[in-house]
Amino acid sequence: MSDPAALTSSDNVVTDVIDDGQVSGQQILVVGLCMLFNMLDGFDIIAMAVVASAVSTELGLAADRVGLIFSFALAGMMAGAMLLAPISDIIGRRKLIIASLLLMGASILLTATATSLSEFIVLRFISGLGGGALLASQATLAAEYSPEKYRSLSVTAVTCGYPMGAMMTSVAAGFIMPEHGWRGMFWFGGAATILMGLVALALIPESLKYLFERRPDDALARVNKILTKLKKQTLDRLPDVAQQARGHSPGLLRNVASLLTSEHRKATLTLWATFFLCFSTLYFLLSWIPKLMEESGHPAEVGRQAFFLFNLAAVIGIFVLGALASRWKLSTLVSVFLFSSAVLMVAFAASPNELTLLLAITFMTGFLQQGGFTGLYAVAAKVYPTSIRSTGIGWAIGLGRLGAVAGPAIAGYLIASGLDMSANYYVFAVPMAIGGILAYRLHVK
Numbered sequence: 001m002s003d004p005a006a007l008t009s010s011d012n013v014v015t016d017v018i019d020d021g022q023v024s025g026q027q028i029l030v031v032g033l034c035m036l037f038n039m040l041d042g043f044d045i046i047a048m049a050v051v052a053s054a055v056s057t058e059l060g061l062a063a064d065r066v067g068l069i070f071s072f073a074l075a076g077m078m079a080g081a082m083l084l085a086p087i088s089d090i091i092g093r094r095k096l097i098i099a100s101l102l103l104m105g106a107s108i109l110l111t112a113t114a115t116s117l118s119e120f121i122v123l124r125f126i127s128g129l130g131g132g133a134l135l136a137s138q139a140t141l142a143a144e145y146s147p148e149k150y151r152s153l154s155v156t157a158v159t160c161g162y163p164m165g166a167m168m169t170s171v172a173a174g175f176i177m178p179e180h181g182w183r184g185m186f187w188f189g190g191a192a193t194i195l196m197g198l199v200a201l202a203l204i205p206e207s208l209k210y211l212f213e214r215r216p217d218d219a220l221a222r223v224n225k226i227l228t229k230l231k232k233q234t235l236d237r238l239p240d241v242a243q244q245a246r247g248h249s250p251g252l253l254r255n256v257a258s259l260l261t262s263e264h265r266k267a268t269l270t271l272w273a274t275f276f277l278c279f280s281t282l283y284f285l286l287s288w289i290p291k292l293m294e295e296s297g298h299p300a301e302v303g304r305q306a307f308f309l310f311n312l313a314a315v316i317g318i319f320v321l322g323a324l325a326s327r328w329k330l331s332t333l334v335s336v337f338l339f340s341s342a343v344l345m346v347a348f349a350a351s352p353n354e355l356t357l358l359l360a361i362t363f364m365t366g367f368l369q370q371g372g373f374t375g376l377y378a379v380a381a382k383v384y385p386t387s388i389r390s391t392g393i394g395w396a397i398g399l400g401r402l403g404a405v406a407g408p409a410i411a412g413y414l415i416a417s418g419l420d421m422s423a424n425y426y427v428f429a430v431p432m433a434i435g436g437i438l439a440y441r442l443h444v445k
Contacts, residue, residue: 018147018208018230026205026229030145031154033204034138035161037101040196041131042165042311043172044108044189045073048124050173050304051182052291055120058182063291065117067412070287071405072121076128077135078401081394084129085136092216093141094206096133101197104130109190112183132401135162136394144207156322159374160315166286167311170304205229212238259384259392267383268392270438275380275400277435278338278373280407281345281428285310285369287408289362292421296353309359310366317371331379331444337372339436341365342429349425369432372439382444403431 018027048055048069056066080100088096107126114120139158146154169185176184205226211219215238224234259268289310290303317337324333348361377393384392411424419427 018145023147023150024229024231026226026231027145027147029203030205031142031157033200034142034158035164037097037134037138037196037200038158038161039165039168040101040189040193041104041134042162042167043169044104044127044165044193045077045131046166046169046286047108047185047189048073049287050169050290050307051177051185052287053294053300053303054177054182056291059115059117061117063415064409064412066291067287067409067415069117069120069124070283070408070412073124073128073131074283074401074404074408076125076130077132078128078398078405080129080132080134081136081401082132082398084133085394087133088137088140088210090214092206092210092214093137094200094204096137097141097204098197098200100130100134100137101193101200103127104134105190105192105194105197107190108186108193112186112190136397141204141207144209145205156318156374159377160318163311163314163318163370167308167315170290170308170311173304174301256395259395264384264392267442268396270441271380271383271392271396272399274376274435274438274442275396276403277431277438278369278376278403279400280403280410281342281432281435282369282373282407283404284407284411284424284428285365288411288415288424292415292424293358295415296421298355302355306359306362309363311370313363313366314370314374317367317369318374320367321371321375325375325378329444330375330382331439331442334372334375334379335436335440337368337375337436338439339433341369341372342433342436344368345425345429345432349422349429372436376439379439379442379444383442 052066052070055061055069056063061069084096084100104127107123107130111120111123111127114123139155142154142158172188173185176188180187206222208223208226211223211226216222220235220238223238227234258264289307290300293303293306294300321333321337344361344365348358348365351357351361377397380393380396407428411428414424414427
């Protein structure tokens, strides 16, 4: 058995057992399940974009009311990421992942029975709470179970799950909606999410780092059970240093205050502004592409096709940017992607209503915009030192999601006021262009 006395910290123990030897099937399973859960998250949160036209018709909702539904789901995600995700440090990542999946599944099933705007708003907010907590917890768990040399690939794969799930929303809608309508989409999504909650209960392990540092009941037995599945040597006892580490974690408020000290203030405010602007445009497109295509005279199937292409391109763009980042300055690369996507939005708005051309521009916009936006997460990780990195990333994403809340709602009011698809694309190209310029100013390699 391994002797933990020779190891100086729980971080070293985790590094030793994860990086030592070949990757086990258990590690691959954890990353794969986290990616699958993220796909469900993307499917469930974005499903409203695909069914928006049918819901507004059946319930008699104007565009500004539909925009509120979008925004409350995203507000829930913001609250979940900032308020619920930190609870995983207390109860463990495994419990929070399972609870988030079950919460999302139950609220999505209830959404299938909704008959009023108020019911939609409450239930979509609850779904967003679960989604926001899930997104933060599963990415961290995947990183913790990945060896150092594969960690970036693992996190990228998990991140790709969200646009993959959004992409599958369009595919599923083509099979489900003709016979079961918009409610069938929520029945399917809710049932699948609850099923995955049960899968997580059976297969997802707890974070080793959490077990070492928090030491819940029978922590040693749980650690050794995980080590056995990872095909690693078990431990005689938990490392003493983990006991010491538990009482010396800096407080959340102190970390947040550190983000605004003179050393980090400029980068922090630039990062928050960039996330806010890019979130507003990205979620305008994620929420409104299908309905805007329909209002331009195209059938619902075309709207779903455009949405599918936008998210398919995102998956490709994320991996391409990751490959290019090894050769080019990261913040410059992200800036070029984001600013170029704004140029393409203007080109889309100025183009004739020719379907093939519009779909091609939509694909390239998704490639550049979502590839660049995901790169912004990596930029945030490099802006801050290790001691405040998690807080810096979490608050950048959380506060940035205010833009995700505002974007769809503003678009709803603009559409209700009579602005067509082209005018909305012109409007939302502006924040994306400014976000691209700000990203360049972060100067991260």
